[in-house]
Amino acid sequence: MLGLPEEARACLFDLDGVLTRTAAVHAAAWKEMFDGFLRARAERTGDTFVPFDTVKDYGRYVDGKRREDGTRSFLESRGITLPEGDPGDPPETETIRGLGNRKNALVLKLIEEKGVETFEGSIDYVRRARQAGLKTAVVSSSRNTVQVLRVVGITDLFDARVDGVVAAERNLPGKPAPDTFLEGARELGVGPEHAVVFEDALAGVEAGRAGGFAYVVGVNRVNAEHAAALAERGADVVVDDLSELLGGNR
Structure with missing residues (x-):
């Protein structure tokens, strides 16, 4: 029970602020x-x-x-x-x-x-998503994604990676354009209508909405004002931690 719509087949996670405390x-x-x-x-x-x-x-x-x-x-x-x-x-x-x-x-x-710390609730959520059969990718604008994933030991939790290095190699515009998320979905072999975006940044939420994804989860690590802004930019739901999604389908 991941709190996602039934059509979800894949999860696209931003890194900084969603999975790791590097924001x-x-x-x-x-x-x-x-x-x-x-x-x-x-x-x-x-x-x-x-x-x-x-x-x-x-x-x-x-x-x-x-x-x-x-x-x-x-x-x-x-x-x-x-x-x-x-x-x-x-x-x-x-x-x-x-x-x-x-x-x-x-x-x-x-x-x-x-060093780098993780949000344990988010890491647990990724593991549960994989156990439920969903494909997972990390989609980040950072060019240090590989190093961070390796440092915190979660590289094996993702089937694909689209980061700043990949975006530059493939000439993909950055967020708020949806291209990196769309590329992440393509890497997982699903269309955006079957993928969910998890983002803490306003630009990332805008990208998820612009890409026509099945669901956009806004992750608020700041304050009530930021939570409201995430919703205004297009998040379907806003949570303080991904652990809040566990327990029921939406």
């Missing part, structure tokens, strides 16, 4: 990167330094998106335009790609120093 790590890395950039820019221009907000700015502009998309989106919200740059730009380069690489270096540093 907080990403938020901290985004803040450190953006605050460093914004502070240096304010000192050069004489403008007031306004720090990155790890709740409002993170959820609205960067959560669930590819690094370059999140970087660009937040800077645009501050009226800042930077050159796109190249994927190999050094972290100190003030380009969209350079700042994104700076953020990624910070994430890897934090993961190495603090």
Whole structure:
């Protein structure tokens, strides 16, 4: 009893914030990167330094998106335009790609120093879904998905993986476009009408709704405001933990 519609044949799980507690790590890395950039820019221009907000700015502009998309989106919200740059730009380069690489270096540093924790209720849910015969995939914008899955020892819980690396290789646009979730369903051999999306990010919920999936589960790890926003963006149900879904079909 997974709390899913009867037509569900596959589950597509986001990683950060749904399965692992790495969303907080990403938020901290985004803040450190953006605050460093914004502070240096304010000192050069004489403008007031306004720090990155790890709740409002993170959820609205960067959560669930590819690094370059999140970087660009937040800077645009501050009226800042930077050159796109190249994927190999050094972290100190003030380009969209350079700042994104700076953020990624910070994430890897934090993961190495603090490790990665999982949401045990979510991991148990994945196991139960597999026991019930449903196929499972992890669909994440992160390019560090393989490393994180390996660190927490859950690689074998998924039949397919579509992450930032795969998306770049296959030229798939990131969330809120539905393409990565659609690719995950294709990898599992099912149509979107038989797949369920599990997402904590607003952009991810939008992607699930745009893709015509059978059901979209919003996972709220923030507050009541975020829960309401997940519902507004198209989540069929919003839970604080996937364990809440166990016990009955919807």
